[in-house]
Amino acid sequence: MARSTRPTRSLGPGGDKEVDFSLVALFSASSLATFLAILKALVALGFVIFVHELGHFLVAKACGVKCEKFYVGFDIPIRIWRLRLPSALVKFQWGETEYGIGIVPLGGYVKMLGQDDNPLNAEAEAERARKSADEDAAEVDKNELAEKDAVAAEEPVELDPRSYVAKNVPQRMAIISAGVIMNLIFAVIFAAVAYRMGVKITPCVVAGTSAGDPAWQQAWPSGSQIVQIGRDGDPDSDLRFQWELRYKVAESGIGENVKEMDILLRAPDGQEQWKKITPTDRLKQQLGMVSLGIRPPSSSRLSGTTPFYRGSAAAEASPPLQPGDLITAVDGIPLAETGSPNTYYGHQVLEQLAAAIDSPMTLTVQRTGIDGSTETVEVDLAPAPFYSLGLEMKIGPLVAIQQGSVASEVGFQAGDELVTLNGEPIGDPLTLSQRVGTLAGEPLEFTVTREGSTVAIDVPPLGPELNIPYMGPLPVASIESLGIAFEVTSQVTGVQPDSSAGEKGVAAGSEVVSVQLRVRGEANKAYVAGNYGERYEEEMVIGQQGVNWMSIHHRLQHLLPDTEVLVKLQHADSDPVVISLAARPRAETYFSDRGLVLTQMHRQHTAASWGDAISLGFRETREKLSEVLRVLKMLVTREVSVDKLGGPITIVRVMGIESSEGFSRLLLFLTFLSANLAILNFLPIPALDGGHMIFLLVEAVTRRPVSERIQGIFTLIGVVLLLALMIYVIFNDIARI
Structure with missing residues (x-):
C-alpha cells in the first residue's frame, strides 16, 4: 500500500x-x-x-x-x-x-x-x-x-x-x-x-520622563540606568533599551490587567535601588501599547545629515552648526562623559537649554574636518521664540502628583483643576510653567476645584523651572519645580486679540477637530518633499494616532516660512469650519526646544x-x-x-x-x-x-x-x-x- x-x-x-x-x-x-x-x-x-x-x-x-x-x-x-x-x-x-x-x-x-x-x-x-x-x-x-x-x-x-x-x-x-x-x-x-564583531546597542539610560507617566511620578532622574529587570539574574550594564526594556514592558501589558515590574535602577551617583513600577495603559486603546514614560538616550553629537530643524533657533546659530558637530559644553559648563571617551549624553544639553529658556547660550562644539583634523568652535544660540496661533486651550485636571515633590507636601491631589495663580486666571496651560518659572523664589497661591468645592493651596518659594520639552504622546504638561502634571485639552477658552486667530474672529468655546499644514514656495516644498515626504501635509486629527493639541503645538514651533495652518473648529452643534491661520512669535514667551537634531546614543557591545x-x-x-x-x-x-x-x-x-x-x-x-x-x-x-x-x-x-x-x-x-x-x-x- x-x-x-x-x-x-x-x-x-x-x-x-x-x-x-x-x-x-x-x-x-x-x-x-x-x-x-x-x-x-x-x-x-x-x-x-x-x-x-x-x-x-x-x-x-x-x-x-x-x-x-x-x-x-x-x-x-x-x-x-x-x-x-x-x-x-x-x-x-x-x-x-x-x-x-x-x-x-x-x-x-x-x-x-x-x-x-x-x-x-x-x-x-x-x-x-x-x-x-x-x-x-x-x-x-x-x-x-x-x-x-x-x-x-x-x-x-x-x-x-x-x-x-x-x-x-x-x-x-x-x-x-x-x-x-x-x-x-x-x-x-x-x-x-x-x-x-561588536554590536551597537542603545543602553537603558533614562534621558527624561514623560509628564504624568509612571517613571515621572517616581521622579526617576535623567542619567539613571536600568541594570536589571525582574529579580532573576544579575545586574547587567549592557541591557538594551529597544529589546530587554521595551519587550519586558510590552509583556507586562499582555492580558486584561497590566502587571507590576521590578526594576533595579542605578542613579547617576552609582547608588542602586529596586523600584516597583506599573506601566500605564493610557495609550493602549489609541496606540495598542503600555509605557513607563522614559525617553531613550541620545548623544550630544548632531545628526550627520540634518543637524537642526529648518526654521528653528538652531538654524540661525552663529557661526552655523554643521553636521556631525559634537557638543562638549553649554555656556562654559563641560558635559559629563558617559564612561566612554569623548561621548556625552544629549539630555545634558537639552536640560541646560530648557533651564535657561529665555537666555542666549553658547555651545562648545568639537568639529572634525574633511582631513580628520579637529577644532573647537564656540557657537552662539539664541532663545527659541514661542510660536502660537493665538488659541488658548482649557486646562484639564491634574493627572499625577510626583512623589516627594512640593505638590505632594502642600496638598495637591490628582483630579484637582487649577483655577487661579496668585489671584489671576490660570490662562494658557502651555505657558503656565514659564510663568511659574518667572516667580521662582516667591511664595505662590493656587486655587483649585475639587469635587465641586474651591480649595486654596499655598505654595512655598520654588526653585528654577526646568521647562522640559514635550515628549508625548499624551496631552499632558507639567510644572517640574512643583511636581504636578495636568491635561491640556483641545477646547478653546481664550483668544489673544493681536494674534492670527484674534484677527479671524475665532470665538472661545470652539473645539479643535484637526489641523493641516500647507507649505508655500517651491523651495520650501522641495525641502519638505526631500526631508519629510507627503505625510507632512496630511490632516492631523485630534485623538487619532497620538495626535493632540500639544503634539500639534510642537509642530508649529519649527514651521517653514509662510506655512499656512488650516484649523478645523467645531462650535456647539454647528457644522465644523476650517480657518486659515498663521503661527506668530508670542511676546516674551519662549520654547524649550531650540531645534537641535541629536543622534541616538549607541555603545559597542563586544563579546570577550x-x-x-x-x-x-x-x-x-x-x-x-x-x-x-x-x-x-x-x-x-x-x-x-x-x-x-x-x-x-x-x-x-x-x-x-x-x-x-x-x-x-x-x-x-x-x-x-x-x-x-x-x-x-x-x-x-x-x-x-x-x-x-x-x-x-x-x-x-x-x-x-x-x-x-x-x-x-x-x-x-x-x-x-x-x-x-x-x-x-x-x-x-x-x-x-
Missing part, C-alpha cells in the same frame, strides 16, 4: 508559506543606493531561505532520498504576451540534482522523488514512486508477465526505496523538521558572529570570547523566538491588529536601515528573520512544515497515512489562505509608502 505523497517541501506558494520572505522583485530603483540596498536585502533573504532548504536537503540525502531539484526561488515558466522569460536565472546539473535560482523570488524548494508541491500533480508523482516487485527482471515471457501483472493487481505495490514516501515516519519527520532546525542553528551563528559570543547568540535567538510567539498570541487575542503586519516591502526597507548601521546589525536582523521563519513555518497549517508534521503524527498514531485526497484538499485550503495573507500584507506595505 502506497504511503502519503504530500510532503510539500517548498518555501512559497506551493509549500512553506513564509509570507515575510516574498516578492522582492519590486525594485524599480530610482537611485544606485536604493538598488544596492534592495540587492543586499535580496541576497540576505536568499541566504536565509537557502539555509532552510539546505536543512531539508541534507537530511533527505542522509536518509537516502533522491533529491531531483534544489532551488532558491521558483523556476516557474512565465510568458507575457509573446515574451517568454527564462524559468531560472542560473541552473546547473550536479549528479542527480539540478541546482538553480528561480525567476520568481517567493521562496525556495527541494524537489524529492515521490512528492510534488502542486496537489494536482500528487497522483502522477505517486505513480513515479511505485514499482512492481519484479519490474527489474531481465527475461520474462509474455505469459509470465501477464500472470505476474494479475497477481500484482491484487497485492500492494512496492515503493521506490529512494522515494520520500518509502521512508518511515521518524525519517520523514526528520526531513520535515530539518529546515526549521537549520534556521535555529544559523540564528545562533548569526548572532554569535555579530556579538564577536567566542564562548561569550555563543552564549549571547543563544540569548538573542531565544529573545527573538519569544518576540514572534508574543506577537502571534496578541494577533490571536486581537490585542494587535493584522493591519500592523509587515510584508516583503517592509522587510526590505528595515533590512536596508539595519545594514546601513553595520554588518553586525544586519546579522542580528537575520537572526530575527530566521527565528520568524522557524516559528511561522512550523505552525500547524497545511502547506507549511507544521501541517505536514501533523499528518505524520496522525500516521504514527493510526499506523496508516492520511489519504492523498484529504491531504490535497487541506493543502489547497492552506495555500489559498496563505496567498490571501500574502496579498494582504503586501497591500499593508504599499499603504505605508
Whole structure:
C-alpha cells in the first residue's frame, strides 16, 4: 500500500508559506543606493531561505532520498504576451540534482522523488514512486508477465526505496523538521558572529520622563540606568533599551490587567535601588501599547545629515552648526562623559537649554574636518521664540502628583483643576510653567476645584523651572519645580486679540477637530518633499494616532516660512469650519526646544570570547523566538491588529536601515528573520512544515497515512489562505509608502 505523497517541501506558494520572505522583485530603483540596498536585502533573504532548504536537503540525502531539484526561488515558466522569460536565472546539473535560482523570488524548494508541491500533480508523482516487485527482471515471457501483472493487481505495490514516501515516519519527520532546525542553528551563528564583531546597542539610560507617566511620578532622574529587570539574574550594564526594556514592558501589558515590574535602577551617583513600577495603559486603546514614560538616550553629537530643524533657533546659530558637530559644553559648563571617551549624553544639553529658556547660550562644539583634523568652535544660540496661533486651550485636571515633590507636601491631589495663580486666571496651560518659572523664589497661591468645592493651596518659594520639552504622546504638561502634571485639552477658552486667530474672529468655546499644514514656495516644498515626504501635509486629527493639541503645538514651533495652518473648529452643534491661520512669535514667551537634531546614543557591545559570543547568540535567538510567539498570541487575542503586519516591502526597507548601521546589525536582523521563519513555518497549517508534521503524527498514531485526497484538499485550503495573507500584507506595505 502506497504511503502519503504530500510532503510539500517548498518555501512559497506551493509549500512553506513564509509570507515575510516574498516578492522582492519590486525594485524599480530610482537611485544606485536604493538598488544596492534592495540587492543586499535580496541576497540576505536568499541566504536565509537557502539555509532552510539546505536543512531539508541534507537530511533527505542522509536518509537516502533522491533529491531531483534544489532551488532558491521558483523556476516557474512565465510568458507575457509573446515574451517568454527564462524559468531560472542560473541552473546547473550536479549528479542527480539540478541546482538553480528561480525567476520568481517567493521562496525556495527541494524537489524529492515521490512528492510534488502542486496537489494536482500528487497522483502522477505517486505513480513515479511505485514499482512492481519484479519490474527489474531481465527475461520474462509474455505469459509470465501477464500472470505476474494479475497477481500484482491484487497485492500492494512496492515503493521506490529512494522515494520520500518509502521512508518511515521518524525519517520523514526528520526531513520535515530539518529546515526549521537549520534556521535555529544559523540564528545562533548569526548572532554569535555579530556579538564577536561588536554590536551597537542603545543602553537603558533614562534621558527624561514623560509628564504624568509612571517613571515621572517616581521622579526617576535623567542619567539613571536600568541594570536589571525582574529579580532573576544579575545586574547587567549592557541591557538594551529597544529589546530587554521595551519587550519586558510590552509583556507586562499582555492580558486584561497590566502587571507590576521590578526594576533595579542605578542613579547617576552609582547608588542602586529596586523600584516597583506599573506601566500605564493610557495609550493602549489609541496606540495598542503600555509605557513607563522614559525617553531613550541620545548623544550630544548632531545628526550627520540634518543637524537642526529648518526654521528653528538652531538654524540661525552663529557661526552655523554643521553636521556631525559634537557638543562638549553649554555656556562654559563641560558635559559629563558617559564612561566612554569623548561621548556625552544629549539630555545634558537639552536640560541646560530648557533651564535657561529665555537666555542666549553658547555651545562648545568639537568639529572634525574633511582631513580628520579637529577644532573647537564656540557657537552662539539664541532663545527659541514661542510660536502660537493665538488659541488658548482649557486646562484639564491634574493627572499625577510626583512623589516627594512640593505638590505632594502642600496638598495637591490628582483630579484637582487649577483655577487661579496668585489671584489671576490660570490662562494658557502651555505657558503656565514659564510663568511659574518667572516667580521662582516667591511664595505662590493656587486655587483649585475639587469635587465641586474651591480649595486654596499655598505654595512655598520654588526653585528654577526646568521647562522640559514635550515628549508625548499624551496631552499632558507639567510644572517640574512643583511636581504636578495636568491635561491640556483641545477646547478653546481664550483668544489673544493681536494674534492670527484674534484677527479671524475665532470665538472661545470652539473645539479643535484637526489641523493641516500647507507649505508655500517651491523651495520650501522641495525641502519638505526631500526631508519629510507627503505625510507632512496630511490632516492631523485630534485623538487619532497620538495626535493632540500639544503634539500639534510642537509642530508649529519649527514651521517653514509662510506655512499656512488650516484649523478645523467645531462650535456647539454647528457644522465644523476650517480657518486659515498663521503661527506668530508670542511676546516674551519662549520654547524649550531650540531645534537641535541629536543622534541616538549607541555603545559597542563586544563579546570577550567566542564562548561569550555563543552564549549571547543563544540569548538573542531565544529573545527573538519569544518576540514572534508574543506577537502571534496578541494577533490571536486581537490585542494587535493584522493591519500592523509587515510584508516583503517592509522587510526590505528595515533590512536596508539595519545594514546601513553595520554588518553586525544586519546579522542580528537575520537572526530575527530566521527565528520568524522557524516559528511561522512550523505552525500547524497545511502547506507549511507544521501541517505536514501533523499528518505524520496522525500516521504514527493510526499506523496508516492520511489519504492523498484529504491531504490535497487541506493543502489547497492552506495555500489559498496563505496567498490571501500574502496579498494582504503586501497591500499593508504599499499603504505605508
